[in-house]
Amino acid sequence: MAAAQTLTPLRPEAAEPAAGPGVTDWRAAASAAGPVMLGYLPVSFAFGVLAPTFGLPSWAAIAMSGVVFAGSSQFAALGPLQAGASPVSIVFTTFLINLRHALYSLTMAPKTRGWETHDKLGFAWQLTDEAFAVHSTEFSKRTRGAGECRKFNFLIHFAWAGSTALGTVAAGLIPDSKALGLDFSQTAMFIALLAVLIKGSRELVIAVLAGVLAVLMTAAGLPLWAVIVPTVVAATVGLRWENKSPVGNVRTESEIAEESTS
Numbered sequence: 001m002a003a004a005q006t007l008t009p010l011r012p013e014a015a016e017p018a019a020g021p022g023v024t025d026w027r028a029a030a031s032a033a034g035p036v037m038l039g040y041l042p043v044s045f046a047f048g049v050l051a052p053t054f055g056l057p058s059w060a061a062i063a064m065s066g067v068v069f070a071g072s073s074q075f076a077a078l079g080p081l082q083a084g085a086s087p088v089s090i091v092f093t094t095f096l097i098n099l100r101h102a103l104y105s106l107t108m109a110p111k112t113r114g115w116e117t118h119d120k121l122g123f124a125w126q127l128t129d130e131a132f133a134v135h136s137t138e139f140s141k142r143t144r145g146a147g148e149c150r151k152f153n154f155l156i157h158f159a160w161a162g163s164t165a166l167g168t169v170a171a172g173l174i175p176d177s178k179a180l181g182l183d184f185s186q187t188a189m190f191i192a193l194l195a196v197l198i199k200g201s202r203e204l205v206i207a208v209l210a211g212v213l214a215v216l217m218t219a220a221g222l223p224l225w226a227v228i229v230p231t232v233v234a235a236t237v238g239l240r241w242e243n244k245s246p247v248g249n250v251r252t253e254s255e256i257a258e259e260s261t262s
Helices: 021-054 058-067 071-083 087-097 100-112 117-125 129-141 146-171 182-197 201-219 228-244 253-261
Strands: none
Touching: 021 058, 021 071, 021 129, 021 146, 058 071, 058 146, 071 087, 100 117, 100 129, 100 228, 117 146, 129 146, 201 228
16 A cells, blocks of 8 residues: 655745836836937937037036926027027017927816825926927826826926936037037937827828928018917817717727728
8 A cells, every 4th residue: 555645735836916006106107217218318408418509507408407307498598598698589489489388287187186286387398399298198098197197297398307317428529519419419319209190181181281380480470470370270170070070089090991902
């Protein structure tokens, strides 16, 4: 008779501790912020390189990226600063250029209901064009908390200011930075961002409408209004177009076909 074997009971494997909400927020924020950070690096670097050529000290360029955090306004302010324009005129000019951010905040306001006031203020301060595009996309997919959005904004803000600092260091190594066409880097970034957002004929028509209006207003001698007016007009047309759709946000069959083949 075979000797009975003593069976050792299997111990249940210890379950891996679940990641806390803070870690999860960082992962989600880093995943969404990565492409924006890569896009910011050359643009902000270009600003850091160009700023000293306009007479702006390195520390002031870095401080501007840290406090203003608005690429178009920062590039637009270089010329008037070099020309000795009054601070009031520079602030007014950059205010008009960035007036579109008020529309961004209005669009994001319903998504931030229930947040603390300081979270809303910080979110609005760091709501750049690229951040708005990412936040709009992510909010359309899922609910996001203030913590994740705060971490996302911190990462892209750090990338912007840090790249400016690197640019100011490199400025001393480049004899003629203006000849490199670095001032076009932000325009190139906006074109790439627009190309990503165009998913069908509706977005393309609205983008072309806004672009044509901006060119016409600039040619008419109204460059300061060539951003906010086309933005408002194109957004209004797009909203009315969407409301006329019988299924609201559902795309037409032609638009779905265009998106699937792109």
